Amino acid sequence: MKIVFYGAGNMASAIFIGMIENRVVEPSDIYLTSRSMQEKIMFFKEKLGVNVSYDDQELLKDADYVILASKPQSFPAVAERIRPYLEPKTKVVSVMAGTQIKTIRRELKTENPIARIMPNTNAMVRHSVNGISYSENFTDRDELIELMESFGTTVTVGEDEMHNITAATGSGSAFLYYIYEMYAESLMELGFDEEEAMFLTRNLVIGAGKMVEDSELSFSDLRKNITSKHGTTEAGLNALDGEGLKKILITTLNAAASRSEELSQDEEE
Numbered sequence: 001m002k003i004v005f006y007g008a009g010n011m012a013s014a015i016f017i018g019m020i021e022n023r024v025v026e027p028s029d030i031y032l033t034s035r036s037m038q039e040k041i042m043f044f045k046e047k048l049g050v051n052v053s054y055d056d057q058e059l060l061k062d063a064d065y066v067i068l069a070s071k072p073q074s075f076p077a078v079a080e081r082i083r084p085y086l087e088p089k090t091k092v093v094s095v096m097a098g099t100q101i102k103t104i105r106r107e108l109k110t111e112n113p114i115a116r117i118m119p120n121t122n123a124m125v126r127h128s129v130n131g132i133s134y135s136e137n138f139t140d141r142d143e144l145i146e147l148m149e150s151f152g153t154t155v156t157v158g159e160d161e162m163h164n165i166t167a168a169t170g171s172g173s174a175f176l177y178y179i180y181e182m183y184a185e186s187l188m189e190l191g192f193d194e195e196e197a198m199f200l201t202r203n204l205v206i207g208a209g210k211m212v213e214d215s216e217l218s219f220s221d222l223r224k225n226i227t228s229k230h231g232t233t234e235a236g237l238n239a240l241d242g243e244g245l246k247k248i249l250i251t252t253l254n255a256a257a258s259r260s261e262e263l264s265q266d267e268e269e
């Protein structure tokens with residue numbers, strides 16, 4: 001198998017590290033390239049044993065998959081590199097938020113099968129949620145799904161649903177991290193020093209995550225098990241509801257999904 005990544009940043013590295021650690025590919029199956037010779041990419045070569053090249057012809061020769069893992073704004077430059085050497089057998093897989101299949105087809109000037117995936121950086125710990133949608137001619141889907149399930153779970157969606165998946169799970173962990181960040185800062189307001197606030201928050205989050213993983217209870221039942229009548233938790237939850245937490249989250253998710261739609265419209269102009 002030959003899998004070529006254009007881009008070796010946060011998302012690409014979470015994917016290829018996930019695939020290698022879970023042994024669905026050999027490090028020698030992975031080929032990386034980036035915009036410039038970067039220390040980071042050489043680190044991956046030395047640490048993991050993956051291939052690194054800046055020769056597009058060599059990279060794309062006999063490739064089974066090419067993974068588009070740059071920012072959407074860099075895609076025209078990436079497409080220029082790929083276009084001359086893309087072989088008919090190579091399946092194109094994009095992780096770029098908001099870049100539509102028809103745009104990828106147009107920029108690459110190709111009829112090759114194209115899939116869009118929307119993973120998240122939890123791929124590093126095998127817990128990415130991967131939205132996936134395909135061009136009609138992407139018929140051989142099982143192999144791609146197997147590759148993706150090595151670093152998480154896969155949900156097949158229509159391309160128009162990608163905006164919501166991008167908001168919900170592509171960006172979603174950043175929203176949760178931000179809440180943890182704000183929680184730690186709020187503990188400092190309560191009187192803990194920074195080290196204590198980070199220690200307490202980190203262990204709280206790890207413990208809650210493990211409870212979600214191990215327990216069969218719903219989020220709501222887990223919460224209710226902590227909430228005594230007229231107790232401290234109830235007082236805190238009432239305050240949280242009073243501030244309109246759900247409304248804040250709906251606004252957050254709508255903003256992210258709308259930005260994904262905007263990105264897909266920008267490219268049509």
Ligand SMILES: NC(=O)C1=CN([C@@H]2O[C@H](COP(=O)(O)OP(=O)(O)OC[C@H]3O[C@@H](n4cnc5c(N)ncnc54)[C@H](O)[C@@H]3O)[C@@H](O)[C@H]2O)C=CC1
Binds near residue numbers: 036
């Ligand atoms: N970071 C995340 O959590 C997620 C990111 N994505 C998508 O993944 C893509 C990459 O995001 P990140 O990894 O966070 O960005 P990043 O900035 O960490 O990495 C971007 C990579 O693209 C490379 N690149 C730029 N121009 C290039 C060119 N002309 N030729 C070859 N490589 C080139 C850069 O050298 C770099 O390695 C974005 O399109 C984003 O929408 C999707 C899901 C989650």
Ligand SMILES: O=C(O)[C@@H]1CCC=N1
Binds near residue numbers: 097
């Ligand atoms: O912020 C972004 O645009 C990318 C897409 C999903 C997560 N990160």
